[in-house]
Each structure stands twice: as C-alpha cells, then as structure tokens.
Amino acid sequence: MPHARALGRWLLFGLLALYTAFAIGPVLWLASMSLRTTAEIDRAHYALPTTWHWWKFAAAWVDSSYRVYFWNSVIVVGISVLILVAIGGMAGYCLARYHFRGNRVIFFAIFSTIMLPPQITVISFFQILVEYRLFNTLAGLIIVYIGVQLPLTLQILESFFKRIPQELFDAARLDGYSDFAIYWRIAFPIATPAVVTVVIVNFILLWNEFLYAVVLITADEKRTLPLGVYKFMGDQFSDVGMVATGAIISIVPVIIAYTFFSEKIIQGMRG
Amino acid sequence: MSTIPPRPPRHTWRVIGLFLAPAVAAYLLLTVYPVLRTIYNSLLEIRPREPSVFVGARNYVQLATDKTFWLAVKHTVIWATLAPLLEVGIGLLLALGLYARVPMARFFRVAWFAPVLISYVVVSIMWSWLYNYDWGIVNIALRAVGLEALQKAWLGEPRFALAALILVDVWKWTAFHMVVCLAALQGLPREVLEAAEIDMCGWVRKLRFIAVPMIAPTLLGLLVLGFIGKMKVFDLVWLMTQGGPLWSTETVSTYVYKRAFDWNTFDLGYPSAVATVWFAAILACVILFVTLFRQRDTLEY
Numbered sequence: 001m002p003h004a005r006a007l008g009r010w011l012l013f014g015l016l017a018l019y020t021a022f023a024i025g026p027v028l029w030l031a032s033m034s035l036r037t038t039a040e041i042d043r044a045h046y047a048l049p050t051t052w053h054w055w056k057f058a059a060a061w062v063d064s065s066y067r068v069y070f071w072n073s074v075i076v077v078g079i080s081v082l083i084l085v086a087i088g089g090m091a092g093y094c095l096a097r098y099h100f101r102g103n104r105v106i107f108f109a110i111f112s113t114i115m116l117p118p119q120i121t122v123i124s125f126f127q128i129l130v131e132y133r134l135f136n137t138l139a140g141l142i143i144v145y146i147g148v149q150l151p152l153t154l155q156i157l158e159s160f161f162k163r164i165p166q167e168l169f170d171a172a173r174l175d176g177y178s179d180f181a182i183y184w185r186i187a188f189p190i191a192t193p194a195v196v197t198v199v200i201v202n203f204i205l206l207w208n209e210f211l212y213a214v215v216l217i218t219a220d221e222k223r224t225l226p227l228g229v230y231k232f233m234g235d236q237f238s239d240v241g242m243v244a245t246g247a248i249i250s251i252v253p254v255i256i257a258y259t260f261f262s263e264k265i266i267q268g269m270r271g
Numbered sequence: 272m273s274t275i276p277p278r279p280p281r282h283t284w285r286v287i288g289l290f291l292a293p294a295v296a297a298y299l300l301l302t303v304y305p306v307l308r309t310i311y312n313s314l315l316e317i318r319p320r321e322p323s324v325f326v327g328a329r330n331y332v333q334l335a336t337d338k339t340f341w342l343a344v345k346h347t348v349i350w351a352t353l354a355p356l357l358e359v360g361i362g363l364l365l366a367l368g369l370y371a372r373v374p375m376a377r378f379f380r381v382a383w384f385a386p387v388l389i390s391y392v393v394v395s396i397m398w399s400w401l402y403n404y405d406w407g408i409v410n411i412a413l414r415a416v417g418l419e420a421l422q423k424a425w426l427g428e429p430r431f432a433l434a435a436l437i438l439v440d441v442w443k444w445t446a447f448h449m450v451v452c453l454a455a456l457q458g459l460p461r462e463v464l465e466a467a468e469i470d471m472c473g474w475v476r477k478l479r480f481i482a483v484p485m486i487a488p489t490l491l492g493l494l495v496l497g498f499i500g501k502m503k504v505f506d507l508v509w510l511m512t513q514g515g516p517l518w519s520t521e522t523v524s525t526y527v528y529k530r531a532f533d534w535n536t537f538d539l540g541y542p543s544a545v546a547t548v549w550f551a552a553i554l555a556c557v558i559l560f561v562t563l564f565r566q567r568d569t570l571e572y
Binding site for chain 2: 009012013015016019020022023024026027029030045046086087088090091093094095098100106109110113115116117118119120121122123124125126127128143144146147148150154179180183204207208210211214215225226229230233240243244247250251254258262265266269
C-alpha cells in the first residue's frame with residue numbers, strides 16, 4: 001500500500017511537470033531565441049544560447065522605435081490607472097458606505113457593463129475620437145481605457161470598502177472629520193491592498209491591450225507596445241531572432257512585476 | 272434587508288453627488304453613449320466624408336443572409352463552448368494535483384500562471400512559430416515519432432486552424448481556472464474531508480465524490496463566465512490567422528473589425544449591426560444563465 005501511494009505521487013508529479021513544460025516551455029524558448037542571432041537559430045531552432053547576445057536588446061531598442069512605443073505604453077497605462085483609482089475609489093467608497101435610494105441601481109448599472117463585448121463600443125469610439133480630434137492621440141486612448149476598465153475597478157474597490165468595520169467611521173465622525181477627510185485620510189489608506197490589486201490588474205490588462213489600440217492609433221509615433229511589437233514582427237519578419245528580442249522586451253515589465261508580486265498578481269487576477 | 276436605511280440629510284446628498292459624479296460621468300459618456308450610438312449606427316449607412324443615410328432595418332435584413340456572418344457565429348460558439356470546458360477541466364485536474372500536496376507546488380503554480388500575463392501579440396508570435404511547418408515543435412515532434420504523414424501547416428489548413436487556435440487559448444487561460452479551483456478547494460471545510468478519511472476513502476475517491484461536488488458551483492460559474500468571455504474572442508484570431516484560411520477561423524469580433532476597418536466597403540453601419548446583434552446575443556445568454564441559476568438556488572434550499 002505505501003508503495004502504491006508513493007508511486008502514485010511520483011506519477012502525479014511527473015504529469016504536473018509535463019504540464020509545466022507545456023506551459024512555460026514556449027516562453028523559455030522565446031527567451032532563449034531573444035539572445036541568439038537568426039543565423040544561430042536557423043542552424044538549431046531548439047537550443048540554448050552559446051554566446052549571450054545581449055547587444056540584440058540594445059539594437060532592438062535603438063534601431064527601431066521601441067523606445068517610443070515603450071514610453072507611450074508607460075504614459076497611457078500610467079495615467080489611465082491613476083485616473084481609474086481616483087474616480088473608481090471615490091465611487092466605490094460612496095457606494096459601499098452611504099445608504100441612499102438608487103445606490104444598488106448605480107452600482108449594477110456600472111458593474112454590468114463588464115460583460116459588454118468591445119465591438120459594441122469600438123466603432124462609435126472611433127467616430128467620437130475623430131470628431132473630437134482625439135483620434136491618434138494618447139489622450140484619446142486613455143479616455144477609452146478609463147471607460148473600459150471602470151466596472152472592474154469599481155467592483156474590486158467597492159467590495160473592499162464594504163468590509164471595513166463601521167466603528168472606525170463613527171469614531172472618525174465623532175472626532176470631527178469631514179466626509180472627504182474620512183475617505184482620504186482613513187478609508188483610502190486602509191484600502192491599500194485593494195488599490196494595489198486594482199493597479200496590478202489594470203496594469204496587466206492595459207499593458208497588453210490590443211483591440212482598442214489597433215483601431216484608435218494608426219500613427220507610428222503614437223503606437224503602444226503591443227502595436228509596436230506587431231509592427232516590428234511585420235518589418236523584421238524573416239529576422240526571427242530579432243522579433244524574439246522585441247517580443248521579450250515588451251514583456252519585461254510584466255515579468256519584473258511578476259517576480260516580485262507573483263502571489264499578489266495571481267490573487268488579483270482571480271478576483 | 273432588515274431595516275430601511277434612514278434618509279440621508281441634504282448635505283449628505285451633496286457629498287454623495289461629489290463622490291459619484293466623475294464615475295457616473297465616465298460611465299455615461301464612455302459606455303452608455305458609445306453603446307447607444309453603435310445601436311443607432313446600425314440603422315445607418317456611414318461612409319467617410321459623406322452624410323450618413325438612414326436605411327432602417329436594411330443592415331439587419333442583409334445580416335440574416337450573410338453566410339460569412341453565420342459561419343463566424345458558428346466558430347465563435349464552438350470556441351466559447353469548447354475552450355471553457357477544456358480550460359476548466361484541465362484547470363480542475365491541475366488544482367487537484369496541487370491540492371494533493373505534491374512537492375514544488377508553489378513553483379508549479381507560479382510557472383503555470385505565466386501565460387495568463389503575456390500579451391496576445393507575443394503569444395501569437397510564439398505559437399505561429401511553434402506551428403511552423405518546417406521548424407515548429409509540433410511537426411518536429413511528429414517527425415521524431417515517425418508520423419511525417421501527419422505534418423501540417425497547422426494555421427494554413429482550414430480543417431485544423433480553428434482547433435490550433437483554441438489550443439493556444441487553452442494554453443493561455445487554463446492556469447487562471449486552476450487558481451480559482453484551487454482557492455475553492457482550499458476553502459472547503461477540513462472536517463468534511465477528514466470525515467471521509469475516517470470512512471477509509473482513498474485520495475482519488477475522496478476528491479471525486481466529495482471535494483469536486485462541493486466546488487461544483489465554482490466550476491459552473493467558471494464555465495459560464497468563460498463562455499461569455501470567449502464570445503468576445505478577437506486578439507488571438509486577428510493576430511494569428513485574421514479569420515483565414517478561407518474564413519475557417521472567422522469569429523464575430525474579427526468580422527466586425529474587418530467590415531469596419533479593414534475592408535474597402537468603408538461602411539460603419541453594417542458592422543455596427545453585427546455588433547448590436549452580438550451584444551443582444553451575449554445579453555440574452557447572461558439573462559438566461561442568471562435566471563437558470565436563480566431557479567437552481569431556490570430548488571436547492
């Protein structure tokens with residue numbers, strides 16, 4: 001019996017290890033190609049780098065407009081997340097802590113839009129941004145991202161604010177805090193874990209966003225990273241090694257975030 | 272709902288208004304308005320630098336007999352049904368594996384989750400290469416085991432392209448479902464499982480007959496959310512096959528995009544009609560699922 005059990009455990013371990021190879025094998029392969037030249041890759045597609053060609057990262061960064069794409073993404077994602085936390089935080093707090101007629105109606109009206117297919121808004125966003133001269137601008141993309149990510153942001157923050165014990169607020173009110181001071185000086189600092197979750201989830205979703213970006217941005221100098229990588233792939237089509245380098249550059253921030261906050265990210269994406 | 276909340280005094284209404292105004296404004300301007308405008312668009316013919324023409328239900332009539340649209344619907348429904356079943360199924364098995372306390376469980380979990388975080392652009396580059404005819408791993412593996420006859424340009428053959436794309440979707444999202452299943456398993460009361468232990472239940476039977484039925488609501492929820500989510504599938508298809516070859520991977524979303532921004536028809540009215548119909552279909556699914564679960568709940572308790 002113990003033998004059968006141990007055998008079973010090793011079998012299970014083997015199967016899970018096999019799935020691990022399937023899950024991260026392709027990523028490691030891409031990473032290895034990012035450090036090899038296309039000539040090397042053509043000789044052996046599945047091999048580890050013999051010399052580590054770090055210069056390829058510099059080349060991709062300098063020779064193409066990668067720097068521009070990267071900073072565009074930083075600006076768009078950074079500002080979007082900041083505004084989302086600001087307006088989602090206030091609304092989430094209000095809907096969680098104030099009882100008033102219509103509270104749930106407002107919450108579900110906003111939250112339910114989480115299931116909207118992007119297509120139902122993308123065509124009219126195109127028209128709207130053209131009309132307001134925001135087409136092909138980072139500001140236009142930021143505005144759209146705020147609209148798209150608001151329901152998720154509101155939901156995460158509202159459910160956190162709801163769980164804070166009422167006594168805290170009563171005490172603050174007795175101490176003479178105004179409504180806004182209670183929010184900003186007491187509730188918001190307590191909600192730091194939820195805010196971190198919101199920042200992480202929105203960062204990952206928006207950093208990778210493709211559909212709205214490809215419709216609303218056509219100028220090269222306004223491209224975000226996903227569009228940049230897409231274009232880079234088209235330009236360097238036969239230069240497999242260089243495409244791999246470009247692809248890896250685009251996921252570096254996500255990898256860094258994941259190395260430090262893997263648990264937090266897994267939890268956040270789940271919620 | 273025990274007590275009726277006291278009516279807030281007037282100054283509180285002002286506070287509530289200030290707190291809510293930005294979010295409500297964003298909601299009205301950036302969600303409600305675009306949605307209503309797309310629905311209205313669907314009744315128009317909109318060409319660049321021309322006044323829009325009101326065409327009534329013409330776009331919808333055209334849609335009813337548009338073979339490509341119905342093909343796209345078919346592919347999307349196949350995708351939305353098959354992918355969640357595979358992802359939740361495999362995700363559950365993986366979660367059970369970790370729940371059985373294998374060594375290195377933490378590493379497994381973190382490694383598996385990585386694909387969830389990688390952008391579709393990078394995913395599509397990687398997988399187009401893995402499916403490459405000459406040096407893709409799939410064909411290399413087939414050659415290695417002597418099955419040269421089965422080699423294919425996986426994304427180039429209409430019969431296999433859709434399945435090849437769904438596999439990539441499964442690769443990317445399975446770990447997400449695994450994490451949710453694992454959390455549900457870890458949330459189960461220990462006593463129940465210990466009771467089963469006393470009853471001489473083996474690991475496998477314990478999981479099969481006690482743990483899995485207990486997290487059934489979670490699994491069902493994942494399947495439903497997965498289905499609704501996959502109804503919107505766009506990025507992967509657009510980046511890897513653009514709906515081809517021969518429409519074999521066309522989905523509703525890629526068709527909308529194609530008709531709106533990629534064809535020389537230059538009409539935004541017709542794709543708006545497609546989007547509106549699909550929006551209605553998703554809404555109908557959501558309402559259907561919600562009412563179904565309501566009934567189940569009332570039956571159970």
